[in-house]
Amino acid sequence: MEEIYCAALADLLGHGAARWVPRFHEAFGSYQGAYEASRAELTARGLLSAGYPGLLQQLSLPPAILYVKGRLPDSEQGLAIVGSRKATDYGLGTAASFGRAAALAGIPVFSGGAYGIDGAAHRAVVEAGGITVAVLGGGLEKLYPSRHLRLFDRICEKGALVTEFAPWEPPLAPQFLQRNRIIVGLSKGVLVVEAGARSGALNTAHIALDENRELFAVPGPITAATSQGTNGLLKQGARLADTPDEVLAFLQDREEGLPKRARPRQLDLFPELKPEEKPRARELIAWLQKQPGQTLDSLADAFPWPLDQLSMLLMELELAGRIQRTSRNRYIAV
Structure with a gap:
């Protein structure tokens, strides 16, 4: 049985297994004890940094290790801004508008560092002097996309690049979906700006609901393919984000100053199923x-x-x- 837990630990720790598995075994006396240890037990034994983000610990599957270049913000009022890589001018402008508003309000912005909506949000935040964090789908030695290298440097001036993948891990497609839960976990609310009917941003939206984060969506033209996903989320009960005001009010716990809106019903994530x-x-x-x-x-x-x-x-x-x-x-x- 111990061999099974050893293998499970090695799989969880990836390329860091050779260094970390023996330390876990030494700290807990068995591989099973190490694998089943709580966050508090890991921290007490010096195997999890006390600086590990509190919101991220609330995930149903938090990352075992975080690699950080730069500095993570202390605030737990962060906003995730996500959307299509093939964004329209409308989407890019909207992402920049919300990112800039969050930066000016002192709220950190989290996204995935990708082309399109992600890049527009990150860029607007750094240009406004705010803090933003890019959660990557590969290691810090394999930064992707390469056209964002200068943007990544600017992000690190006040914010950070973050990944759960070892520095030498290349960016692979399944890992981008896996990293979405970290974007959600670092944030108090998630804003979907543009998303097609089969967009990776919808994966982030579904995770937000599963992890009990507030979900906002920006409405878009009914004829635009990049708005099918966001308009669908709104029809199912996501909170309308037509200006930054309500989103910022939620993040700053001051919703009482805004017009009353009905609380959204629980989204039906599978309307097509029996x-x-x-x-x-x-x-x-x-x-x-x-x-x-x-x-x-x-x-x-x-x-x-x-x-x-x-x-x-x-x-x-x-x-x-x-x-x-x-x-x-x-x-x-x-």
Whole structure:
């Protein structure tokens, strides 16, 4: 049994396993004890920095290790701004507007450092003299995209680059979905500016709901493909973000000064599924968010459901744009 926990620790720690697994074993006396240790126990034994962000510890699956270049903000009022890489001028301008407003209000902005909405939000914050953090899908020695290297340097002047991947890890597609939970975990609220019907930003929105973060969406033209996802979130109950005021008010705990709005109902994340399928769909999506790149066989081992029902559910979620099947027949959440 100890061998299994040793292997699980090594898988969790990735390329840092050779250095860290022995230290975990020494601190707890067994691999099982180390694997099952709480955050408080890890901190007490010096295996988790006391500076580990408090909000991030609230995630259902917080990263075991964070690599940071720069300095993480102390504030827990942060705003995540996410959206399409292939953004329109409308989306880019809106992301910049919200980013600038947050910076001027002293609120840190978190995003993914990518092209499009991410880059526009980061750039607006640094130009306004604010603090922003880019959460990366690869290691700090493999910065991506390369066209943002100058932007990354400017981000580090007051904010930081953050990743859970070892410095030499290249940026791979499943890792960008995996890093989305860290963007959510560092933030009090999540703003989706533009998102297509099958956008990675919707993955971030779903994680925000799963992790009990407030979700905002910017409305867009009904004819724009990049607004299908955000308009869909609004129809399902996300909070309307037509100006920065309400978003900033929520982050600063001063909503009483704004016009009253009905609290959004719980989003139905699977409107296309039958009611009896939805609990299984939530469970399956949550599993793929935490462990992307699963095969049908590995999912069948994890879920004791009839294989035909599992296959049908995977197909329905794939058609709905909630999961993708890679060229190697591995499934990832979207």
